[in-house]
Amino acid sequence: MQVKNICCIGAGYVGGPTMAVIAQKCPDIDVTVVDINEQRISQWNASDLDTLPIYEPGLKEVVSQARGRNLFFSTDVDAAIAAADMIFISVNTPTKTYGKGKNMAADLKFVELCARQIARVATSDKIVVEKSTLPVRTAQAIKSVLSETGNGVEFQILSNPEFLAEGTAISDLLRPDRILIGGETSEKGEEAIQALVDVYARWVPKENILTTNVWSSELSKLVANAFLAQRVSSINAISELCEATGADVREVSKAIGMDSRIGPKFLQASVGFGGSCFQKDILNLVYIAKTFGLAEVADYWEQVILMNDHQKSRFATKILETLYNTVSGKKIAILGWAFKKDTNDTRESAAIYVADELLEERASIAVYDPKVKEERVFADLNYLESRSAEENKELVEVQNDPYEACKDAHAVAILTEWDEFKSYDWQAIYDNMLKPACVFDGRAILDRAQLEKIGFKYYCIGN
Ligand code: NAD
Ligand code: UDX
Numbered sequence: 031m032q033v034k035n036i037c038c039i040g041a042g043y044v045g046g047p048t049m050a051v052i053a054q055k056c057p058d059i060d061v062t063v064v065d066i067n068e069q070r071i072s073q074w075n076a077s078d079l080d081t082l083p084i085y086e087p088g089l090k091e092v093v094s095q096a097r098g099r100n101l102f103f104s105t106d107v108d109a110a111i112a113a114a115d116m117i118f119i120s121v122n123t124p125t126k127t128y129g130k131g132k133n134m135a136a137d138l139k140f141v142e143l144c145a146r147q148i149a150r151v152a153t154s155d156k157i158v159v160e161k162s163t164l165p166v167r168t169a170q171a172i173k174s175v176l177s178e179t180g181n182g183v184e185f186q187i188l189s190n191p192e193f194l195a196e197g198t199a200i201s202d203l204l205r206p207d208r209i210l211i212g213g214e215t216s217e218k219g220e221e222a223i224q225a226l227v228d229v230y231a232r233w234v235p236k237e238n239i240l241t242t243n244v245w246s247s248e249l250s251k252l253v254a255n256a257f258l259a260q261r262v263s264s265i266n267a268i269s270e271l272c273e274a275t276g277a278d279v280r281e282v283s284k285a286i287g288m289d290s291r292i293g294p295k296f297l298q299a300s301v302g303f304g305g306s307c308f309q310k311d312i313l314n315l316v317y318i319a320k321t322f323g324l325a326e327v328a329d330y331w332e333q334v335i336l337m338n339d340h341q342k343s344r345f346a347t348k349i350l351e352t353l354y355n356t357v358s359g360k361k362i363a364i365l366g367w368a369f370k371k372d373t374n375d376t377r378e379s380a381a382i383y384v385a386d387e388l389l390e391e392r393a394s395i396a397v398y399d400p401k402v403k404e405e406r407v408f409a410d411l412n413y414l415e416s417r418s419a420e421e422n423k424e425l426v427e428v429q430n431d432p433y434e435a436c437k438d439a440h441a442v443a444i445l446t447e448w449d450e451f452k453s454y455d456w457q458a459i460y461d462n463m464l465k466p467a468c469v470f471d472g473r474a475i476l477d478r479a480q481l482e483k484i485g486f487k488y489y490c491i492g493n
Contacts, residue, residue, distance in 0.1 A: 037114035041065035045120035051203040053101035062110040074103035085374040088200035120161040134317040145175040186222035191251030197372030212247025259308040261296040263337040269299035269492030279492025299492040301472030302342040304369030306377035346387035357393035363439040366446025367399035374401040381445040398435035404428040447473040
């Protein structure tokens, strides 16, 4: 079977870029990305490509090539489902905030709603592809919802988790380490797998397209994120030991990363990992392990999260202690609000939690991030409910100019590794700060010798 029409439900950080690349690489396939969020869809359709809802290097070029040709963004979910022969479900699967599995399990209500909508609307056979990250065996639940249609339509369910990282989404999509496709071993299942393989094979070498059973595919996604996050927590644990012993975590990372069995990637000590995936997916893994009565497995992985929480908190404590145990009324500049560079995404960003702890101490915070808007910063802080929106407004200012953000501050905290921070005029920043002026480098990106020469008190995560 050759796929001619694709629908993707969910125009977010995964659905948007992934479908843009599929459309770019497969001009003969119509790709429609649908969402219930009208504002998001109108931003995807905006003529000014600088106002796309997502900032990703290279994204606007891909969108401009395919949009209107074979890439469409729409709120008409029913019409897109009806027309498609392959439907990707790429909706959010956040951690549950209520009921059984609260604060651990993945909330699958959006996925189930999609399945119900597909069941209601479809009048011809479809391949349904799980693109969202889902707990192992979710395909079974989707299948059961879809099989209740009673109108004779047949569905094949595939698992095709997405491994892109934000900030490098387009290059990850164009040159993925692997494409993973899980499906049933029946004849129809294998046909469906082949149909999806043929889509990716337009630009991904066949040897990088891995097919497995559905459960292995679903679980592999959670495990990949757990292993990546575990590396960050491992090096962060060592960063605290480095600070206690005088070793330098950057030197330790380099030394261990040169061992080809360990490898150099994902060994950058930081103020803690953020993003919408790592914490959510590990909590989900922990929950699944607990559900199967595997207490030791659950505890082992939970430690990755506990270490990450500790890292964020000890960074805030370091600022407080260095500023003589009181930051009340003191201005602290935060450079970087996104959870990593080259994205405007702030979900679970370490900056939110560090700012929150400082605000609880009544510090005045000035935030600058090259891609994050003021409304987002306040939305993130208000969501925590630690203080009222009015109090946050009183204590926090968001600046468009980093030099203004740092002016009259006692300290600057680097919370995202944006490249531009390295080329600032740090002498000018120092001159306009209160003394002693401190820099807390939560990403270990600045030049200690240069800053200390200027006169800064410099603290770097892991030395
Ligand atoms: P997102 O929140 O950016 O986007 C999800 C979109 O789905 C939203 O725009 C929402 O309005 C829409 N939506 C929800 N229910 C809908 C419905 N019933 N009908 C139509 N639209 C609906 O989320 P995301 O970051 O794109 O993540 C999507 C999935 O991909 C998640 O399961 C996530 O774990 C996984 N994932 C994310 C990343 C990442 O880097 N963000 C990477 C790999 C996998
Ligand atoms: C992650 C996975 O990498 C990706 O494969 C999956 O599809 C989605 O989740 P993402 O969260 O977008 O991607 O970014 P990633 O580059 O993994 O960074 C996650 C967090 O870890 C960021 O806050 C980053 O700053 C932090 N990190 C990463 C470190 O602190 N140190 C490192 O060495 C690497």
